[in-house]
Amino acid sequence: MERPKGFLGGSVHDAALRTADVLAVLTPWPGNTLAPGTPEERSRLIEVLRDYGESEAACLSPADLTDLRRSAARLRPVFAAADAVAAADQINALLAERAHPPRLTAHGNASGWHLHVDSSDDAPWGEWFLTSSCLALAVLMAERQAPPAAFCASPSCGRPFVNIGRGPYCSPACGTRERVAAHRAAGGAVKG
Numbered sequence: 587m588e589r590p591k592g593f594l595g596g597s598v599h600d601a602a603l604r605t606a607d608v609l610a611v612l613t614p615w616p617g618n619t620l621a622p623g624t625p626e627e628r629s630r631l632i633e634v635l636r637d638y639g640e641s642e643a644a645c646l647s648p649a650d651l652t653d654l655r656r657s658a659a660r661l662r663p664v665f666a667a668a669d670a671v672a673a674a675d676q677i678n679a680l681l682a683e684r685a686h687p688p689r690l691t692a693h694g695n696a697s698g699w700h701l702h703v704d705s706s707d708d709a710p711w712g713e714w715f716l717t718s719s720c721l722a723l724a725v726l727m728a729e730r731q732a733p734p735a736a737f738c739a740s741p742s743c744g745r746p747f748v749n750i751g752r753g754p755y756c757s758p759a760c761g762t763r764e765r766v767a768a769h770r771a772a773g774g775a776v777k778g
């Protein structure tokens with residue numbers, strides 16, 4: 587499905603998922619097997635961006651990639667926030683530093699009307715990613731009244747994910763693995 591660039595409205599959730607998926611490629615976490623700067627990492631990033639409708643992602647320059655990596659790193663504290671107050675503080679600080687006044691764009695009729703807080707439709711990739719991520723995470727947090735994102739609580743995973751209230755793990759697989767491990771640990775303690 588093609589999604590317009592930075593589309594917000596019906597797809598705040600998609601935009602937040604895109605943020606988590608890009609961080610999963612461009613930032614370190616225990617289960618991340620993609621080495622920074624490799625062709626595999628670049629291919630995966632392009633694949634993720636295309637999945638979210640960013641068809642021009644194939645043209646990413648090395649400078650764009652560096653810029654995106656820097657923006658992804660800036661978003662990590664939002665995911666690491668211990669509670670809603672900390673998450674709001676982190677998002678507000680990034681918005682105060684990087685966001686421009688909200689403006690509606692339809693990319694010259696190439697998409698539906700939606701909200702951007704970057705400087706222009708031609709803003710660099712890193713600026714677009716950082717500001718659209720902050721906007722999506724802010725809207726999601728206001729909707730859910732809880733931190734909008736986190737790192738998976740499984741020590742062997744640690745993947746960045748969007749918090750939709752299904753617990754501290756990024757996937758059912760991680761939740762099951764950790765419950766089995768906890769059960770085994772408890773059993774061992776009883777026998778021990």
Ligand SMILES: [Zn+2]
Nearest residue numbers: 738743756760
């Ligand atoms: Zn996980």
